Structures are given as C-alpha cells and as structure tokens.
Amino acid sequence: MSANMSRGSRRRKHAVSQLNIMVVGFSSLGKTSFIRMLYNTLCVREYSKEKTELPASLFQSSETAQDAAASSTQELYSFTLDVEEEGEKISLTLVDSPGFVRDNELRLDVQVTEALRYIESQFDHTLAEETKVKRNPKAQDSQIHACLYFIDNTNNGLTDKDIRILKRLTARVNVIPVVAKADLLTTTQLANLKQAIKNDLKEHSIPVFDFPVDDELMDPEVEEVVANAQSFIPFSLIAPEDADLSDPTTGEKIRGRQYAWGIIDCLNPKHCDFVELRNVLLSSHRKLFKDITLEVFYEQYRTERLMARKASKMITKEQKKKLLEDLSEI
Template sequence: MSRSSRRRKHAVSQLNLMVVGFSSLGKTSFIRMLFDTLGRLKEDIEPPASLSKRAETAQDAEAARTKELYSFTLDIEEEGEKISLTLVDCPGFVRDNELRLDVQVTEETKVKRNPKAQDSQIHACLYFIDNTNNGLTDKDIRILKRLTARVNVIPIVAKADLLTTTQLANLKKAINRDIKQYQIPVFDFPVDEEDGSESEVVEAFADIQTQIPFSIIAPEDAELTDPSTSEKILGRQYAWGVIDCLNPKHCDFVVLRNVLLSSHRKLFKDITLELFYEQYHDHQGTEEEIDGRFTGNLN
C-alpha cells in the first residue's frame, strides 16, 4: 500500500448537520433515530442528556423540549469511510450558521493557518415543515429564503405518520409548488458529471428528487417487533398495525440517511466551501449583506 493510500485509508471526513424548524415537529426525535442507526467507532459513547429525555405526558414533553441550541460530535464509519459527524439541534433560528462561518473566516485570515483547524461550517440543514399546513406558510417562505442563501437546505415533512398516503402526496406537491413559485433554491440533487453517463445513477438520483420533501417518522420509545419477521424494529405501534421507520415504503428516512452520509456528502461539503463560504467571505465587510442573520426564537 502506497503512502498516499495509507493516508486516504486513515483520513477522517468532517460532516456538520443542523436541524431547524418550529417546535414540536420532531427534530430532536430525528437526531435520536439517526444516532441509533450510526455505526459508531466507539460504541460506549452516549448521546447528550437532551436526547435521552422521554416524554410520556404533555408535561414531560414540555420539559423535554429543546430549549437552546446544542451540538455534539461522533466518530462514525459509513461504507468503510471514517466520518467525524457533528449534529446540531436548534430550537429556533439563531446565528449559529454564520457564527460558524465567522470561525472559518478568522482561520482563513491568519498569517499562519492552523493545519488542525476544524471545519465548523454547516454542510446541510434539514428544515422541518409542519404537516398540518397546506404547503409552506409565510414564515416558512421567509425563513427558507434566508437559509438557502447560506446553506444547503433539505425540506422535511415532519410526523408523516399522521397523514394518509394521499394526504402526504398532496402536501409534498403543495410544498414543491410553493418552492417553485417563490423561487426558493433548496438543494436539488444534481447528477455528478462524472456519473452522468451511468443510466442507473441518473435514474437513482432522479428518483430521489421525486421524493422531495422527504417524509420522516420518528419511532416511539417502546421495543417493537415486526409481526412478519419477529425482528426488533425502530417503529410505531398503532391499532391497525406497525410502522417500521427504517422501511422505505413507510417513510423516507433511509433514503435521507444515505443522501447525508454517503451519496451526496462530498457534494454538500463542496458547495458549502465553493459557494456559501466564498460568498460569505467576499461580503464579510458589507453590513447590508450579513445583517439578515437568523435572529429571534420562533418556538
């Protein structure tokens, strides 16, 4: 094995993900489910206490609600690649993304740059949308326009188990209609030029695009088994049956997980560096350009 090959084998890629949206849409539950499915390099690592809070009553739910922004980092392995994954849970819309960009800009302007500096930029932001609305609200549109100017944004339909198949399809159609009408540049899953000649790749990426916004269902706390296989699952039990949150027929979590950690991970990082960071760096001194930061708590 060459020296360069050994370096690649031991290289660790950074990935920083943030979840945002109004309160009670299951953002923390999503992070908990993602945590439970990660191939952690250190199995004894426990999630933050905020992720382990369980809510059995309305009072418990209020107590367990995320009150302030927090983040934590895990070393994981995905398809043979080592990733330093940072997850950021946000109760509202704060300045975190630009503050992280500020850290990177400061590092860029040093005479001697620190070779061990961590990439603190947010590479992808999951925006959770309330499923009780018929599309995007005025606040959603206003926030998404700000977010998409600074970070790769992926829209998410929260608590999709509360919708019938027809209702979910209609809501996705309404959200995509609003995204197009108001010219909101959410991440559109382009095909890599190097893979453009491979028809199966083009077809797979086109299929991903049709699933936007992704529908997410968070599992309940109780241990459940698949009635057809008797295997333990992450799911939800209802009188009419069981939902398996890792079954692509029930929700889009598996597809989203693959997009974030595997198929589009490098693209998220490249766009963040080559587009969002450069734009921010170029306009850092222009007050009008950077004054529209996400301020205020929308909980």
C-alpha cells in the same frame, strides 16, 4: 511506484471526512426525535481518541405532552461523533436548535436570526483561519453543510412564516425540507402535501437543495440513485416511539410506532423517507453538500464580509478628512 500507492491508500484509509448537520423548524415537530433516531442508526467508533459527552435528549422519551415539554430543546447545542459509514470514517456534528415560536412574530424573527448567526459564526471561524500567517493544518471544518427544515403536516403547503424563514436560510446554507410526523397523514394526503410544498417552493423561488446530477463524473448506477433523491423532496419523517416492537412476520426488533391497525417501521422505505434521507446525508451527497457550502455559501459570505470591511475603512477615512477640513476652518 507500488510503495507510493500503498502509502496513498493508507492515507485515504485513515482520512476522516467532516460533516455538520443542523435541524431547525417550529416547536414540537420532532427535530430532536430525528437526531435521536439518526444517532441510533449510526455505527459509532467506540475506539475514537476523544470521548464525546452525549446530550440527555438522546435518551429521553417524548411520547406524552409532559415528556415533550420537559425534553424540548431550550437552547442551541451541538455534539460530535466519530462514525463509520460504508467503510469511510466521518466526524459527524449534529446541531439541534430550539423550536420556533408560532404566536410571536418578533420572537420568531429573533430566533431565525440566532440560527443564522450560528451558521455565519462557523464561516467566521474559517475566515479567521484563512487570515492567519501560519494556518493550523488540523483546523476543523465547522461550517454547516446541510440544514433540515421541518414542516408542519397540518398545513396545506408552506405558510407565510415558512416562506419567510426559508428565504433567509437558503441564502446561507443547503436547506433540505422535510415533512414532520408523516404517520398522521394518509398516503394520498402526504402525496398532496408534498406536491403543494413543491409548488410553493417554485412559486416563491426558494432555492432549497435540488440534488444536482453530474452526468460526466458519476457512475450510471450512482447517478440513478442520486437522481432518485430529487423525487423525495420534501422527505417524509416518522419518529419511532419508545417501546419494544417486533416485526409480526419475522419477529425482529424494529424502530417504529404501533397502532390498532398495525405497525409502522421507520426504517422501511415504504413507510417513510428516513433511510433515503440518511443515505443522502451520510453517503451519496455528503461531498456535494461540503463542496457547495465552501464554494458557494462561504465564498459569498466571505466576499460580503471583505466588502463590508473595505467600505467601513473608506467611511472612516472620509470622516477623518471631513474632520480635518472642519478643524482647518476654525
């Protein structure tokens, strides 16, 4: 019995969990900067077998308007990292997307459709694997488990465009709303904006991820952490600037932004919600994101596809029947 337990422990030790995160939103809201910051806080396993070619955007500054224009994401791309989080191995795929345009309704709809097609194409990979006579036991899970939607902090809540986009996205993926560039708001302004966004989400029945708590299965301490995440929606984010900054009290190097009145530490929970969001994505809710993606979003998509195929075949049969009837009358 002990030998079996030992083998099971070894399997769990070497098991790798897959997690795929996508970022979307209007242009110049810091989507790529978020990916860069997340990457800089990861414990990347350098001994992984496959070497990943990292995108140049991870190492580019965007502090000036010229830098931002040069480093803006022009087309959707993804890259995968082997990371370790709290002793668990994770194959983490990050997907960046071009910023949505603000002044062209037709182009905006096309961009949202392209983002949705990418999400659905990952479902198609799973569906194709399921229909094989002999499935690949090493098939990768490429489904998008969480999608961060960046919200412009200059608006008083959600715009009509935000609402239209979110209604489309939430039908296919776990959406987590985030307030971009929160350092441009006072504490009161940020609190008011968060409440306005919550009110808009409720008023328009937009089902963003609501961080459910399983009272029966969760440890009380974990349950408290998980429940606390709900209070952060939408999460506030601040991207660090490309500069060497040190904490004035400890002298330790920090990732943040310096102003005339002081320094913002992007990893300080008192300054923004990055640490909480990172924990939600990589630790406390990782399995839940994956379960909901597979059991809700994928199953819904799978059902729609299978019904569409059946309907297509039925239409074809009816057309063939009508054609034969027409020919018999000639």
